[in-house]
């Protein structure tokens with residue numbers, strides 16, 4: 001049987017890296033990508049002539065439903081963590097019975113922003129380290145107002161209502177780093193923005209507190225997706241789906257002060273700031289956001305969740321370069337982009 005995959009987000013960092021892996025490892029798969037603009041569609045087609053491209057966006061309900069109905073596996077990373085219309089269309093079509101009698105597999109990308117949710121004082125979730133094994137009930141029962149929870153809920157409810165026709169896996173990455181290999185966006189977010197800000201300002205700062213997130217290398221994340229896709233192609237494999245189909249995807253824990261200190265040291269080594277530690281200011285969140293903008297808020301938040309499920313069931317073993325090693329390459333790229 002030819003495996004048919006419908007992808008949303010292939011022009012982005014996460015989806016692009018996965019598309020590159022799929023094309024390399026499974027060139028026989030029939031892949032259709034939803035792309036928003038003609039110019040990006042032309043690039044995807046030029047890089048991957050085998051890939052079919054359809055124009056549309058998350059709100060193109062008719063197109064998303066039609067392509068979902070045509071697919072065995074749907075992969076969604078097109079702002080998926082917060083995408084209500086596209087996720088709803090996928091779930092609606094994927095729940096329909098197919099002539100083949102086989103269920104549709106849906107791999108949805110969420111995000112561990114979910115774990116930053118601070119419940120009331122009686123539930124000290126903030127700072128807690130979650131996990132996706134015995135800790136699974138926590139992950140699938142966050143309150144509606146937690147980040148990304150409204151979209152997770154669309155997927156989980158559709159899976160619960162349609163167990164015979166729909167198999168879902170929600171993959172929840174933390175901060176993603178490393179160079180993307182996709183056709184268009186190859187740039188991660190947090191490390192490039194962190195070092196670019198230091199290079200541009202010629203200085204950095206350290207955050208107060210002891211907040212921490214987990215991180216994952218984008219190549220390791222793609223490897224996890226590939227393992228899930230392979231399991232789906234085998235009719236489910238050793239993966240768990242639906243209410244037990246929730247996968248955290250972490251490879252390394254880092255405290256933010258430690259992360260910023262490492263970035264400062266690497267940027268100093270590269271010669272873009274003075275290496276004098278004593279001159280580095282320590283800022284609280286208000287000061288940092290005021291000075292460098294809203295993204296600095298992440299250095300004061302905690303999102304910790306250990307991925308046990310993918311390791312145990314899928315044999316997933318992250319192998320990517322460490323966060324700190326990756327910084328060296330990112331500094332060179334960001335400095336070049338800034339004309340330094």
Ligand SMILES: NC(=O)c1ccc[n+]([C@@H]2O[C@H](COP(=O)([O-])OP(=O)(O)OC[C@H]3O[C@@H](n4cnc5c(N)ncnc54)[C@H](OP(=O)(O)O)[C@@H]3O)[C@@H](O)[C@H]2O)c1
Pocket residue numbers: 008009010011012013014015035036037040056057058059077078079080081082109110111112172173174175176177184185188189190
């Ligand atoms: N990057 C991370 O560190 C990280 C970590 C955890 C979770 N996530 C989640 O993963 C998702 C993707 O992240 P990413 O890093 O791949 O982002 P990205 O590089 O910005 O890619 C976003 C993708 O979504 C597409 N897109 C945006 N709005 C769309 C719309 N209305 N309809 C259809 N497509 C649309 C973009 O298409 P265009 O090329 O046309 O813009 C692009 O393909 C996000 O939901 C994010 O919250 C990311």
